[in-house]
Amino acid sequence: MPWMSRALPKGLTVLLAAAMLLLGVQSISSAAGSYKVTEGPYGIVRWNPCQTVTYKYNVSALDKSLRKKAAKYTKKAFKQLGSATGISFVNEGATQTLPDGANWWRVQSVEEEIVVAWVKKSGKYSSDLISGGAYGVGGMVYKTWESDGGHSVAGRGYVLVDTKSYTKLTNGFKSGASQGNLLLHELGHTMGLEHVSSKKELMYDTLTSKSPKGYASGDRAGLAMLGRDGGCIDVPDWVWVEG
Numbered sequence: 001m002p003w004m005s006r007a008l009p010k011g012l013t014v015l016l017a018a019a020m021l022l023l024g025v026q027s028i029s030s031a032a033g034s035y036k037v038t039e040g041p042y043g044i045v046r047w048n049p050c051q052t053v054t055y056k057y058n059v060s061a062l063d064k065s066l067r068k069k070a071a072k073y074t075k076k077a078f079k080q081l082g083s084a085t086g087i088s089f090v091n092e093g094a095t096q097t098l099p100d101g102a103n104w105w106r107v108q109s110v111e112e113e114i115v116v117a118w119v120k121k122s123g124k125y126s127s128d129l130i131s132g133g134a135y136g137v138g139g140m141v142y143k144t145w146e147s148d149g150g151h152s153v154a155g156r157g158y159v160l161v162d163t164k165s166y167t168k169l170t171n172g173f174k175s176g177a178s179q180g181n182l183l184l185h186e187l188g189h190t191m192g193l194e195h196v197s198s199k200k201e202l203m204y205d206t207l208t209s210k211s212p213k214g215y216a217s218g219d220r221a222g223l224a225m226l227g228r229d230g231g232c233i234d235v236p237d238w239v240w241v242e243g
């Protein structure tokens with residue numbers, strides 16, 4: 001735990017929590033649509049939108065013929081996420097990192113703050129972070145520090161896509177159950193969006209024939225607030241140190 005071996009400013013501690021263990025979920029509805037965000041002990045959990053966020057992709061579990069397109073779709077999904085959040089995502093290329101186990105986030109360097117990986121149900125490319133029937137999963141970890149009433153910031157995230165399920169989806173970024181929509185939905189989780197009950201939003205818990213073409217109005221309102229519209233987070237250097 002390198003970030004704990006550093007001398008911390010007096011009176012400050014660093015806690016760690018995974019977004020999967022929800023401490024609270026805030027529902028927000030507006031005329032535009034609805035969204036839900038993760039709440040930690042110090043309010044809504046977000047990335048710092050005023051710094052770049054790096055990502056890499058692991059397409060090794062896919063058939064060779066599908067890898068190039070999967071990488072292309074990943075880049076396209078991050079472009080759309082960048083437009084919706086105002087966050088500058090930096091593509092750092094391919095990786096062999098496959099998020100797995102409780103310590104997945106410790107393995108991801110500052111050059112792969114978010115990893116998008118295709119996985120299989122068993123064997124070399126499996127991960128215990130995705131459950132049996134799921135097409136995909138997205139998550140992130142955030143750290144908190146207790147100065148001035150307390151703060152939190154997300155620092156690592158992952159998207160896992162089940163290879164077999166993925167190939168059953170429609171190609172491209174079409175409305176309905178498409179490969180692009182799956183990536184965008186899971187990336188929404190990495191940003192801190194939770195599921196909503198409206199089928200009109202991409203953050204509905206299932207991809208259906210009624211799924212929108214990419215992020216819908218509620219999704220966009222949520223991503224904007226989690227991103228630049230929510231303001232910068234002043235993150236001390238010692239909070240997220242490369243593992």
Ligand SMILES: [Zn+2]
Nearest residue numbers: 185189195205
């Ligand atoms: Zn989901």
